[in-house]
Amino acid sequence: MSAITLGIIGSGQLGSLLCQAARKLKVKTIVISDDNQGPAQNYADQFIFSKYDNKNKIKEFLDKVDVVTYEFENIPVETLKQINKEKKVLPKPNINEIIQNRKLEKTFVNDLGIKTTEWAFINSAEDVKKNEKLLPGILKTNTLGYDGHGQFILNSLSDLKKDWCFTADYILEKKVNLKKEISVVISRFSNGETYIYEPIENVHKDQILKHSKIPADISDKIYKEAQSNAKMIAEKLGYIGVMCVEYFIDQNDNLLTNEIAPRVHNSGHLTINAFNISQFENHVRAVCDLKMEPVKKISNAEMDNILGNEIEKFQNKSFKDNEFFFDYKKKEIKDKRKMGHLTILKS
Ligand code: ADP
Ligand code: MG
Secondary structure, three states, X not given: OOOOEEEEXXXXXXXXXXXXXXXXXXXXXXXXXXXXXXXXXXXXXXXXXXXXXOHHHXXXXXXXXXXXEEOOOOOOHHHHHHXXXXXXXXXXXXXXXXXXXXXXXXXXXXXXXXXXXXXXXXXXXHHHHHOHHHOOEEEEEOEOOOOOOOEEEEOOHHHOOOOOOOOOOEEEXXXXXXXXXXXXXXXXXXXXXXXXXOOEEEEEEOOEEEEEEEOOOXXXXXXXXXXXXXXXXXXXXXXXXXXXXXXXXXXXXXXXXXXXXXXXXXXHHHHHHHEOOOHHHHHHHHHOOOOOOOOOEOOEEEEEEEEOOHHHHHHOOOOOOOEEEEEOOOOOOOOOXXXXXEEEEEO
């Protein structure tokens, strides 16, 4: 057994896949989660069910781990900072502080000279009126959004509801006429070494990722710009671990940074089968300060997310040699919930 024990906050599919990668590297895993049904308990060496502010449980967790990472970004930064006083948290909590807040995130990206959609910070109906030029636009909660939760489409000022009292902060983004969406997954190690996976082309439906593929059908220029932006962002953040940058490509071939995920990412699931070292393995290697190994592409690939009750038909299906079905083993099927995925290797 390796001497390292990795603590993971969160117990969804990303946590599960991190645990599986860790096992391959003989790194022990302890998952802490406030969801007692979390599927990662099937793959972790130990599972601790706890609220994230339960000091005793957090202490029990911290006594057992060497380093801590997280599978989702919406953990209170204060919690991460407290944990970081005892055991190193990677990616660093101050990175999460920037990325979980759309205003800070976009400001950070723009300050690097990297383009995003046009946007404005909003905390009243008046602010929306002042930014009418951004309509049709999308109003997004400034914090805590995922899979399109907390997003409202505003085609015109008449869509502003009278009863909206703007108790939360928002940003308003101009709606982009999308030609394509792509993402770049980058792993960065403590010595500054990086590996950048090739851009992945993504299709979303109802703001949820549905389909990913490599190679992305994009120009060389966009390929290089997407990778170099991701590298610039990771370097500026002093990032350690795997990070993903989501991009929009507009009708004029402008590359716009949509958002950064300070973690492994759904669009990178195809790296499990299409590369010798997946995003999950690279993340574990980087945060546990293991050696970076040469990454090699094995095959082109496509990945489909399996949402809600679609999972039932896959559970009874047989698969070809180039098809890899992942069942997240979630206890409850919910509409639009990510229940599994299928990766197909292509020539
Ligand atoms: P989440 O945090 O929920 O992932 P995103 O900002 O990534 O939120 O939005 C989810 C998806 O919604 C995007 O991948 C894209 O398909 C669509 N979307 C979001 N913002 C815009 C925009 N400004 N213009 C066009 N499409 C958008
Ligand atoms: Mg997104």
